[in-house]
Amino acid sequence: MSAHARIATRFTIGDRVVVANRTTLGHCRTPWYLRGRTGTVAEVQGGYHDPERLAYHKPGLPMQVLYKVRFLQSDLWRAYQGPASDHLEADIYESWLELAP
Amino acid sequence: MMHDDHDHDHTSDGHGHHHGHSHEPGHVHPPQKDHDASPMSAYEVLEEAVRTLLVEKGVMTADEIAAQIDLMDSRTPSLGAKVIARAWTDSAFKARLLADTKAALLEMNIDIGTLAEFRTIENTADTHNVVVCTLCSCYPKLLLGIPPAWYKSLAYRSRVVVDPRGVLAEFGVHVSGGTEVRVHDSTADLRYLILPRRPAGTEGWSEDRLTALVTRDAMIGTAIPEVDHKAAAE
Numbered sequence: 001m002s003a004h005a006r007i008a009t010r011f012t013i014g015d016r017v018v019v020a021n022r023t024t025l026g027h028c029r030t031p032w033y034l035r036g037r038t039g040t041v042a043e044v045q046g047g048y049h050d051p052e053r054l055a056y057h058k059p060g061l062p063m064q065v066l067y068k069v070r071f072l073q074s075d076l077w078r079a080y081q082g083p084a085s086d087h088l089e090a091d092i093y094e095s096w097l098e099l100a101p
Numbered sequence: 102m103m104h105d106d107h108d109h110d111h112t113s114d115g116h117g118h119h120h121g122h123s124h125e126p127g128h129v130h131p132p133q134k135d136h137d138a139s140p141m142s143a144y145e146v147l148e149e150a151v152r153t154l155l156v157e158k159g160v161m162t163a164d165e166i167a168a169q170i171d172l173m174d175s176r177t178p179s180l181g182a183k184v185i186a187r188a189w190t191d192s193a194f195k196a197r198l199l200a201d202t203k204a205a206l207l208e209m210n211i212d213i214g215t216l217a218e219f220r221t222i223e224n225t226a227d228t229h230n231v232v233v234c235t236l237c238s239c240y241p242k243l244l245l246g247i248p249p250a251w252y253k254s255l256a257y258r259s260r261v262v263v264d265p266r267g268v269l270a271e272f273g274v275h276v277s278g279g280t281e282v283r284v285h286d287s288t289a290d291l292r293y294l295i296l297p298r299r300p301a302g303t304e305g306w307s308e309d310r311l312t313a314l315v316t317r318d319a320m321i322g323t324a325i326p327e328v329d330h331k332a333a334a335e
Binding site: 004029030031033045048051066073076077080081082083085086087088089090091092093 | 218235236262263264265266267278279281282283284285286287288289290291
């Protein structure tokens with residue numbers, strides 16, 4: 001389901017955000033390895049139908065804002081071997097994000 | 102399938118048989134099995150049951166299913182390569198591709214539908230990008246077709262996020278320490294297409310000639326287009 005919508009957004013580009021470190025029953029699009037990690041909002045992708053509801057034949061409402069979040073590889077993996085400038089980006093829905101303290 | 106009850110045509114199967122296939126004693130089959138040689142998996146049975154029911158109940162027709170399969174078959178990496186070559190030779194098109202991939206593809210009569218949105222990410226001297234889907238196998242199928250088996254493998258999906266430089270080196274891509282490696286985990290509604298760097302030594306090349314340099318892996322980020330200078334000189 002696509003065709004993103006313009007809806008109110010909680011975060012803006014440059015915000016430091018933490019991915020919730022929680023478990024969920026059923027389908028979600030937040031990889032385990034990013035839960036509890038801190039990154040920076042790199043892009044606001046717009047509003048999308050909520051995959052956690054779509055997966056169970058619900059309309060996917062309310063819509064969720066999707067953010068591209070950029071993580072430093074050295075923040076994700078203690079033993080990361082590459083240069084400090086290497087990054088990883090993932091698209092994370094707003095309900096999984098909080099402002100970093 | 103038993104060896105003595107097969108009836109398929111061995112003259113066009115690429116096995117290199119040129120004889121009449123008379124099952125003489127000692128005849129040895131090549132190790133490649135027929136596609137349907139093993140019992141159906143539970144998921145294959147489920148797919149067939151659901152598909153048959155959808156057709157029987159009139160939700161969709163067999164023709165519609167066949168048309169969708171034909172559409173997917175028409176999408177191949179060579180289509181993506183044309184897009185990349187256009188971007189290399191037409192800077193205005195490249196700007197449009199980076200700004201709004203779907204609209205730029207429509208200019209080339211490539212309709213990716215509405216199931217997912219596409220983003221094009223440009224490799225530069227400063228940043229090399231590589232795409233993965235750690236959760237499943239998200240891939241820009243409506244442009245590049247079905248993803249390669251390795252893209253869907255647990256090994257690629259788990260290793261490229263932890264050790265991207267190591268995995269890229271296994272693909273023959275050695276990224277220098279001065280260039281950032283950026284991994285894109287396509288976790289949600291967006292599909293990522295990599296716009297590789299145009300190789301040096303291709304100045305003045307036609308779009309067609311450039312198209313031949315762009316491989317599927319280059320558009321995933323696990324290859325870098327290169328000019329075979331020896332072949333080019335011949």
